[in-house]
Amino acid sequence: MIYLDYQATTPLAPEAYEAMLPWLRDDFANPHSSHAAGRKAKAAVEAARAQVAALLPPGGTVSFTSGATEALNWAIKGTRGDIVTLATEHAAVLDTVAHARAQGRKVTVLPVGGDGLVDLDRAAEAIVPGTGLVAAMLVNNEIGVIQPVAALADLAHAAGATMLCDAVQGFGRVPIPTTCDLIAVSAHKIHGPKGVGALWRRDGAALEPLLHGGGQEAGGRSGTLSPALCAGFGVAARLARSGESEDGAHVARLFAAALARFEGAGWSLNGALDPRYKGNLNVRRGGVDVARLMSELRDIAFSAGSACASGSGRSSHVLRAIGLNEVQARSSIRLGFGRYTQEDELIAATNRIIAAAHAQRIAA
Known part of the structure; x- marks a missing residue:
C-alpha cells in the first residue's frame, strides 16, 4: 500500500508508539489520583503538555481533549456573541456554528475566492463590534491553502472579538500566529495517536466549560486523561518541532515533483499555489470518474476530499466554495504526503493515477 492521505491521518511515529507502551501495559494509574502511581502518571501528562506547548505561542495554557473536534466545539460553544467564520472551514466548525445559530447567535459565513483565500476587505466589513468570535482554519484540510489568520486576528481584536484558529493541519508544519486567542490541535495529524488533541487558551481568555464533571483540566474540561495518549502526543510534538x-x-x-507530472498530463491545481502547505496536493482533470479511479487503484490510499465527509454523497463544500461546479468537484483528488513518504513511491503512484485517468478518458 502506498499511503497518500496524510490530511486524513498520519502514520504513528515509532518513537510515539514506544513512549505510549509503558502507560498502556504497566503504568496504568489514573493521573488524577494522589498516590505515588497516580503522581507518576500525572508527571508523564505534564511532560507531554510541555512538549505540545512548545509548538504553540507563549502566554497560554494547553488543555488536553479527546481531539480537535472537541476542542473546536469547546471554543465555539464556550464563547458568546456573534460569530464570523469562512465557507471552507472543517465540518467541526461549520456544523457547530450552525448549532450556535439555532441557539440564537448571529453567524456570518464569509466566502472565499477562487484561490481559496478570504477577502480581508469583506472580512473587515463583517467583523464589527458585537462580534464575539472569529474562527478560521490556518491550513485548509482539503486544498492546503494558508489563510491570513494573523490579519483576521487583528480585525477580531479591533472589534473586541476572540480569535479561534483551527490549526490542526498546520500544527508543527507552518508558523501559528501568536496573536490567536484559542488554538485547536490534534495528535494524529502529526504522527501521534488518535483520540487526543488540545485546546490552547491565551491567558485571560474567557471560556465556559463544554464538559462538566471533575474539572480535571485547566479551563474546567472534565474527564480522565489517558497518560498513554498524552505521552504519544508529546513525543510526536517534540519530533515535529525538531524536524x-x-x-x-x-x-x-x-x-514539486508530483505537481509537474500532473500538470504535464493536463491536470489543474485546486486552490492557491502560494501560500500553501506543500504536503497537500489537490488536483482535477475533466472527465475523470474519481470513484472508479479509487476502485481501480486500491493499493494507493488517496482521497476525493475530506475523510470526515466521505460517504455523505455530497461533493466537497470546499471545492464548491472556490467556484468549482459539481462535475469539476467530483473530478478532483487529494494527495497528502509527509515525513515517511518516499519520493519513488509518490512518483510511481502519481504515474499510475495519471495513466488510469487517461485510460478512462480514452474509453469514454
Whole structure:
C-alpha cells in the first residue's frame, strides 16, 4: 500500500508508539489520583503538555481533549456573541456554528475566492463590534491553502472579538500566529495517536466549560486523561518541532515533483499555489470518474476530499466554495504526503493515477 492521505491521518511515529507502551501495559494509574502511581502518571501528562506547548505561542495554557473536534466545539460553544467564520472551514466548525445559530447567535459565513483565500476587505466589513468570535482554519484540510489568520486576528481584536484558529493541519508544519486567542490541535495529524488533541487558551481568555464533571483540566474540561495518549502526543510534538525544517523541505520536493507530472498530463491545481502547505496536493482533470479511479487503484490510499465527509454523497463544500461546479468537484483528488513518504513511491503512484485517468478518458 502506498499511503497518500496524510490530511486524513498520519502514520504513528515509532518513537510515539514506544513512549505510549509503558502507560498502556504497566503504568496504568489514573493521573488524577494522589498516590505515588497516580503522581507518576500525572508527571508523564505534564511532560507531554510541555512538549505540545512548545509548538504553540507563549502566554497560554494547553488543555488536553479527546481531539480537535472537541476542542473546536469547546471554543465555539464556550464563547458568546456573534460569530464570523469562512465557507471552507472543517465540518467541526461549520456544523457547530450552525448549532450556535439555532441557539440564537448571529453567524456570518464569509466566502472565499477562487484561490481559496478570504477577502480581508469583506472580512473587515463583517467583523464589527458585537462580534464575539472569529474562527478560521490556518491550513485548509482539503486544498492546503494558508489563510491570513494573523490579519483576521487583528480585525477580531479591533472589534473586541476572540480569535479561534483551527490549526490542526498546520500544527508543527507552518508558523501559528501568536496573536490567536484559542488554538485547536490534534495528535494524529502529526504522527501521534488518535483520540487526543488540545485546546490552547491565551491567558485571560474567557471560556465556559463544554464538559462538566471533575474539572480535571485547566479551563474546567472534565474527564480522565489517558497518560498513554498524552505521552504519544508529546513525543510526536517534540519530533515535529525538531524536524520541522527537514519535514518542510521534504514535502516541498515531493509536491514539486508530483505537481509537474500532473500538470504535464493536463491536470489543474485546486486552490492557491502560494501560500500553501506543500504536503497537500489537490488536483482535477475533466472527465475523470474519481470513484472508479479509487476502485481501480486500491493499493494507493488517496482521497476525493475530506475523510470526515466521505460517504455523505455530497461533493466537497470546499471545492464548491472556490467556484468549482459539481462535475469539476467530483473530478478532483487529494494527495497528502509527509515525513515517511518516499519520493519513488509518490512518483510511481502519481504515474499510475495519471495513466488510469487517461485510460478512462480514452474509453469514454
